[in-house]
Amino acid sequence: MAFPTHLSADTAHNGHVVGELHESRPPRSPSAVSWGAIAAGAAAAAALSLILLILGVGLGLSSVSPWANAGVTAxxxxxxxxxxxxxxQLLASAMGGYLAGRLRTKWVDTQADEVYFRDTAHGFLAWAVASLATAALLTSVIGSIVGGGVQAGATVAGGATVAATTTATGISQNEEGGSMAYFVDTLFRRDAGVVSASTAAPGDTASSYLDNERELAEIGRILMFHQLSEPLPEDDVRHVGQLVAQRTGLSQADAEKRVTDTYARAQSQVREAETDARAVADAARKASSTAALWLFVSLLIGAFCASLAATFGGRQRDA
Incomplete structure (x- = not known):
């Protein structure tokens, strides 16, 4: 019985025949994404970005001077x-994209258009990973930029209440140095040569001191109740005027006029403080909006530079 001298690939168990069969198959193409190259490019971009940001902070702080007419302007x-x-963004993203394109694996039997697209994608992914890493490291900085507008709006909304409350409570918390304590002191100023209508006896010094403290506290409660946000009622003007007249020797009409004028001055100061607070809050809001827009533009520039640099690195890798 004759046996066939040629063995087919399906029935052959010889190692040489199987090896020749495997060698004839085309090699398996590598993955389209080289995550190692992307990670390397992202790490380099994040590190360079951090170094340049620190350098920029140092240069910016060194150019600011607390003295007038010195240093750069705002x-x-x-x-x-x-x-x-x-x-x-330009330098860091370009370096990260170039490294991602240069370090990726070589794609075999891939069309030129596909290689160009993959290199661009590698640069963009390297920029994205680097941006996320930088944002994670600088969360407080990003949060301060984004939250600046919200804080400015809250300052505008509550500026009047805070200013009035702070000014009014200054008399109760710090009678010696509070802002309202100055206006209360002006109410009881005596003109030279004027004698008080009620002069205490020499033995009643302690009692007179306590009465004065009670009067100051009472006036403070009256001003705190109205918080300088509305006109002082006539009965309060009359009552405070009586206290001022007793201690300064002024007539009732002059004392009431002094109370009205002093209260108007305090209201004017609160309005000026409120206006200043609104101006500062509006400036902070505009600065926050401008910073966010320019940060968006710089990130777009970084994404473009990273994608473009990756194509140059990929070309040099395949050359």
Whole structure:
């Protein structure tokens, strides 16, 4: 019985025949995403971005002076900060994208258009990972920029109440140095040569001191109740005027006029403080909005530079 001299690939158990069969198959192409290269590029971009940000903070602080007419202005500092953020994104993202494209594996039997797309994607992914890592490290900075507008709005909404409450409670918390204590003291100022209508006896010094303290506390409660946000009622003006007249020797009409004028001055001070608070809050809101917009632009520039640099790195890798 004759046996066949040629063995097919399906029935052959010889190692040489099977080896030749495997060698004839095309090699398996590598994965389209090289995560190792992306991680390396992202790490380099995040590190360079952190170094440049620290350098920018140092240069910015060194250019600011507490003395008048010294150092850079606020507008110059703002422009330089925007330019430095843009430069930081450009350099760091370009380096990260270039490394991601240069370190990725070589794709075999892949069309040129597909290689270009993959390199661009590698650069973009490296930029995205680096941006997320930088944001995680600088959470407080990003939060202060985004939350600045919300805090400014809250300051505008509660500026009047805070200013009035702080000014009014100053007399009860610190009679010697409170802002309202000054206005209360002006109510009881005596003109030179005027004798008080009620002069205490020499033995009643302690009793007179306690009466004065009670009067000051009473006036403080009256002003705190109205919080300088509304006109002082006529009965309160008359009552405070009586206390002022007893201690200063003024007539009732002059004492009431002094009370009205002093209260108007206090109201004017509170309104000025409220106006200043609103101006500061509005400036903070505008600065927060501008910073957020320019940060968005700088991140877009970084994404573009990373994607473009990855294509150059990929070309040099395949050359």
């Amino acid at each position: 507008a110059t500092l703002g422009v330089s900060t925007i330019v430095w953020l843009t430069v930081t």
